[in-house]
Amino acid sequence: MNKRELYEKAYGILANVTPLVSDCGQLCNQACCHAIDDDSGMFLFPGEEVMYEDKPHWLRLETSNFTYGGGKKALVAICSALCDRKLRPLACRIFPLTPYIGHNGLLSLKVDPRAVPVCPLARANTPEKIDEAFIDAVANVFKLLARDREFKSFVLSLSRTMDEQEEVFRKFTENPSKKRTSRAIRRSYYR
Ligand code: SF4
Ligand code: SF4
Secondary structure, three states, rough: OOOHHHHHOOOOOOOOOOOOOOOHHHHHOOOHHOOOOOOOOOOOOOOOOHHOOOOOOOOEEEEEEEEEEEOOEEEEEOOOOOOHHHHOHHHHHHEEEEEEEEEOOEOOOOOOEHHHHOHHHHOOOOOOOOOOHHHHHHHHHHHHOEEEEEHHHHHHHHHHHHHHHHHHHHHHOOOOOOOOOOOOOOOEEEE
């Protein structure tokens, strides 16, 4: 399966699911789509740029300083207006979840600690429950992408960055004990 086929399949799996059955944007005024500055965006997963060869007018791609796989630079997708939902990047479709590779080398799914300041659903004390159908679909996408070596290498680097950020969040929250700041969801382990 080439990268286009892989991402088309991933987008398809996530086409009809959202974090809540109702519109979660009403909880936060769509905070994840209102960037703090014009240059913040979402990482593209390795090779995902094939989905944007036609360059939609609402999207620009920039090279980031985040590296993986021995120095490859990740791309960031920066949207300048409300997007065409059918074309939104994978990172937007899975938010606030993320793939994660632990120190045991296993790939899993968890709530992205980087989402905590933005997304009410990511916080440990939120009353809303993320929809199980959404979690299942995201897990299926990670299972699919786990066959791709570049994806795993990207997630490995991302996971170490998330570990560092989670540590910083812990230090600066009212909760410097061992309590989690992000909601605990783990699902589906694969090699
Ligand atoms: S920030 Fe979270 S709750 Fe708000 S729209 Fe985005 S995913 Fe939904
Ligand atoms: S691409 Fe779409 S879903 Fe993603 S942040 Fe921009 S407006 Fe939101």
